[in-house]
Amino acid sequence: MADNINTFKVIDNNVWAVSNNYVSRYEFGDSTLEKGTFDNECPIHSLFVSEIYGKSKPLSIIGSDDSKLKILSTKDLLYTLPVNSAPTFIYPMKQSSYDYSDNNYLFGTRSGSHGILNIEKDSAKILWENNININMSDVVCLRSVDINLDGQNEIILARSNGEVNIFSIGQTILETSLISKYETKEVLTGFDVGKFKPDDDLEIMLSSYSGLVFSLTPKSNVKEKNKKPIDKKTFTKNFAELSNEVDTLRNLISKKNEEYEKQLNQAYNPINKNPFKINYKFILLNEEANFLFTIDSEFPIEMIIMQSVVNMDLQEVITKDVGVNVISDEKSKFIATLKLKESIHQVEMKLRTYEGISDSLSCTIIPYNKPKTAYVLEIPIKSLSLHKKIEESDEIVKNNISDENNLNVLNIKGKFNASEINQILSLILPDVPEKLNKETAKYMMQSTFLHTIVEINLENNICQIKSNYLTPLIIIKVNHIN
């Protein structure tokens, strides 16, 4: 059974489809032909396809979970460029409506940074990246559009926490400056720019997780200046008319509410499903050794109850106006309740887990809806949850692993395939894929808390794990290999 399509892009008679770790190109005509599939070995969060000057075939740019932008020619990886966090959105960068170049691309990441990728005939590079290591809310969409109609494009950037930023572009694309920041209470999922109302300016039409579609229109200063002041008589007349209108609308709302309540009482059946959408992110922040836990809900959240056998600390609740209570008992090392105000659709908090045992964080979300319903999330917590995958070439690896005398070594020998032991390790360490298609593998992991290194070498019948710290080896041996 194939996985669901997360995103896709169509150019002429070609389609590029992304599904979890894979991006495939298909050509359609008399029949649909698969032209190649690229296995990224970790989830893909964003895709853009473009015909770049000097390249014979369209190139696809993907945002990979391992914090890299990858440029592909169908199934061949051409360039890999590291960025601050997993890229969540990619879009062409144009300086003005007369800019026809295809070489610059805007990208936004999960940790809130954004930047420009430049692709030339024989090279690719990141020109700049802003807001690195600040950990802002993730970028859900960004575009370069002339929103204030001054002849020069602006960069419009939307974050999932409801923030919309506008950046002006200077003489070159290397200079940008923030010119506007608009905050909404919605959990944003994307936007498009167009003209929805007749005789009006361009609008930024935003979509939200709660299903609300709303627009932001730039206020025209010219229109405001040309407005004539109204006299007292007209003001009183307008005020009376508007008051009447508000009263009529209030009555209408209360009538509709009564109708809705009646319908609910009639149709209420405990077997009936009352589904609502919940989305969550549980991302390790490398600099802080904390998890950024974000919950997005279709309905406003009333209460969240978190419980886990794994010991953990609630470091910070980023969302404002949340009442928090944390307790622990013999059975559950961590129990926390969060009480929220009525209009909150997104909750952000920072959690630090204690390494040692594998279990899960059970999270019950109760929204403000009728009839009362709840959603239960089970978030797996791995034994060495604060570890992250690093490259072998990193300076820190050379310094810590080079001295063989200071290393602790765990050798596992027996009759097993590399894929079997890989599957066990995937339950202990993050960033280790569940499936291994090779007969050998090597992983370098670093603890974000203690900065110690774990090196894992896998082959058929042998697995060697080295570390300059004993505890990870003991955790692997005692909890999983015994």
Next chain:
Amino acid sequence: MDEIFEDRLHFTKLSYLTVGSLMKNTIKFLPSQKTNLPQQLFIGDSRGILYVAEYKKGEPDIKIRTSPFQKEISCVDLNFNVKTEKIYFSFGNSIFITNRQCKVYKYFFKLIYFYVFNIINQSHNKLGIF
């Protein structure tokens, strides 16, 4: 730390519609059919419903609301370079083609990695696709 900037652009917020929960890349403006005419909005929600909305008589109006597909609409893309305009949308492991009237649904393809692609082509031919 908060950035220091001069707020040079101010916005007015207007709420238009409420539909089911919306995913990334599921809202698109359709190109205007005549110059200076307002644009229509194409939306696909998590309940699997497609909407075409327009601004009519001083208020937003949902012109078309389809019956729900089995799964959430995960992505919408447009292809207006070709002679006939095409709107693509995905749900589950399939991509469909439609137009702004949402009258024609054409099965586009199904993503199946572990099958031999000839089998897919044969099944496509049996279904009369392409």
